[in-house]
Amino acid sequence: MSEQVAEGNGEFESVLAYLKEARGFDFTGYKRSSLMRRVRRRMAQVGTEAYAEYLDQLQVNPDEFVALFNTILIxxxxxxxxxxxxxxxxAEVVPRLLAERSPDESLRIWSAGCASGQEAYSLAMLFADALGVETYRQRVKIYATDVDEDALRQARHATYSSAELEGLDEQKLEYYFEAQNGRYGFRKDLRRSVIFGRNDLVQDAPISRIDLLVCRNTLMYFNAETQTKILERFHFALAPRGTLFLGKAEMLLSQNRIFEPIDLKRRVFRKASNGRASYNSSFTHGMGQHRGLEVPITERLRELAFAAGPVAQLVVTEDELLAVVNDQAELAFGLSERDIGKPLRDLDLSYRPLALRGLVEQARLERRSLRIKDVEWRRAGEIVWYEVHVNPLIAKDDTLMGVSVVFHDVSGARQLLAELERTNRQLESAYDELQSTNEELETTNEELQSTVEELETTNEELQSTNEELETMNEELQSTNDELQTINDTLRDRSLDLDEVNEFLESIMLSIRAGIIVVDSDLLIKTWNRGAEDLWGVRRDEAEGTHLFNLDIGLPVTDLRPMIRTAVTDVAYENTVMINAVNRRGRDAVIRLRCAALRGPDGTSHGALLTMEDTAAEV
Structure with a gap:
């Protein structure tokens, strides 16, 4: 059984080695129990049981890397x-952090393991509340890093659903977020101060000069050795007396006293002023641990190293006497060995390039490091900018030995920062323009896509219409041929139709009863001789006239319902006796028969009225 476990562990280590080799992700520092549990979960999802089998799948399916990383990096x-x-x-940390810095001093914040950005934007809201929006934009930079590119992509987009904003009070939601198509986007003017980037805490170099480092619930995924390395990097990253904010489930496992607790319950720590991390400090360890050197030689080496230092540095005693000056300080401020032992107040350096005596006294009394930025010094016709560090020198027995003053020449960095700020402004402006152009292009693309779809539909309809027209053309040609044949036939039969018409006319003249035929619009189509004799209206006067417009002795308006029924009902037929006045002005009783005029299609095309004077019958 133990051999199987050992074999499984070996195969699992092969998977980790392949991830590091193929994708550059080093998970060897993670806790094996948690890491194996998550990898096994992904293996179960894809239906594999052996690590070797899953390694084969990673090699043939590159997309599986993304799914595995999403499972590991929860x-x-x-x-x-x-x-x-x-x-x-x-309430406690931010006010103290602001109080320890001058009002114009910038604030650098690092959110390590920022995931999809909520922690970084929480920090932005926290400092915007404390400083005000305008001051926040001028002073604060938030660096948010993670190893998960998908999470960073979402964080850069800075939009969240209602569920992701649950728990955020209404005031902050309204002040810091804007509704965007059913989601909420973080304010763009504050978003620009948050810089997202990929950073592997185990392999990549840390960001430096950080005032507040927030790394919550990230260290817990690493083993003790890796945690120690990461904490040493954090110690290097933090500025003097910088603050570290961890998750509630995490503790400092490092045995080095490189951080001091501020509040253990909330996991807030401060960089220890006398702590020493091993990150990037091999020279210090090499000198102190080499026992083969004699003490005088070691002291001489230290003196030479101090004198040859790349930055101007001097040391004053507790009584403010100049004790040590290196070569750079002599060149920069015109000092020499004759000035050693003189009171600081007697030297020009005490008041230029800055009021040094007050700073030395403050560092001595408060026993804390001071950092003064943007110190201008005119030398040999040129302007040099310094960042001055004033550090109390405290022995192991807590005795104050003196004060060290270091002048860092930041002229080049200041120029680069000015150029960087100018470039950043240009980039931000270009980014806004590109964003606007991108949105316009997206809109135009959607419109073009819609137009293409409409044109495709129209083309299909035109194609269908063209086919229908071709069919209709063929039908019309055939119909034209048939009409030509019918026309020839009708021409041959026109004489026969004239004879038929004459025959029908003879029939109508022979019928004594009055006959009136109306169409569906009640216009008179037929008015025979009998109708002329009854009502005294000639045929040419009656035909084409609306029946109800005739001024005759027949009360046609009383017949309106019956006639309209006959027009609409093909089966209608009715006979009534009505009182009328004939063409001679005499009263007459008329037998009137009304029937529908049936057409060949079986529908009513109008009405047929037959009228007889009953007195004439007697």
Missing amino acids: NVTGFFRDPEAWEYLR
Whole structure:
């Protein structure tokens, strides 16, 4: 059984080695139990049981990397997650951090393991509340990093659903977010101060000069050795007395006293002023641990190293006497060995390029490091900019030995920063223009896509119409041929039709009864001789006239219902006796028969009225 476990572990290590070799992700520092559990979960999802089999699948299916990383890197996050700790950060940590820095000093914040960005934007809201939006935009930079590119992509987009904003109070939601197509986007003017980038805490170099480092619920995924390495990198990243904010489930496992607890319950720590991390400090360890060197030689080496230092540096005693000056300080400020032992107040350096005595006294009394930025010094017709660090020198027995003053020449960096800021402004402007252009292009693309679809539909309809027209053309040609044949036939039969018409006319003249035929619009189509004799209206006067417009002795308006029924009902037929006045002005009783005029198609085409004077019959 133990051999099987060992074999399984070996195969699992092969998977980790392949991930590091193929994709550059080094998971060897993660806790094996958690890591194996998550890899096994993904293996179960794809239906594989052996690590070797799953390694084959990774080699043949590149898309499987993404699914595996999403399973390993569980990005559980939220806005102001663990509210009690964030409230402590707001009420205690941020005010102290601001009080320790000058009003114009910039603030650098690092959100390590930022996932999809909620933690970084929570920090942005926290400092915007504390400083005000305008000051925040001028002073604060938030660096948000993660190894998960998909999470970083979502974080850069800065839009969240209602469910992801659950728990955020209405005031913050309304002030810091804007509704965008059913989602909520973080304010663009504050979004620009948050810089997202990929950073592997195990392999990549840390960001430096950080005032507040937030890394919550990330260290817990690493083993103790890897956690120690990461914490040493964090120690290097933080500025003097910088603050570290961890998750509630995490503790500092490093045995080095490189961080001091501020509040253990909320997992807030401060960079220890006398702590020493091993990151990037091989020179210090090499000198202190080499026992073969004699003490005088070591002291001489230290003096030479101090004198040859690349930055201007000097040391004053507790009594403010100049004790040590290196070569760079002598060249920069015109000092020499004759000035050693003189009181600082007697030297020009005490008041230029800055009021140094007050700073030395403050560092000595408060026993804390001071950093003064943007110190201008005119030398030999040129302007040099310094960042001055004033550090108290405290012995192991907590005795104050003196104060070290270091002048860092930041002229080049200042120029680069100015160029960088100018470039950033240009990039931001270009980004806004590109964003606007991109949105316009997306809109235009959608419109073009819609137009293409409409044109395709129209083309199909035109194609169908063309086919129908071709069919109709063939039918019309055939009909034309038939009509030509019918026309020839009708021409041959026209004489026969004239004879038929004459015959029908003879019949109508022979019938004594009055006959009136109307069409469906009640226009008179036939008016025979009998009708002329009854009512005294000639045929040419009656035909084409509306029946109800005739001024005759027949009360046609009383017959309206019966006639309209005959027009619409093909089966209608009725006979009535009505009182009328004939053409001679005499009263007459008329037998009137009304029937529908049946057409060949079986529908009513009008009405047929037959009228007889009953007195004439007697």
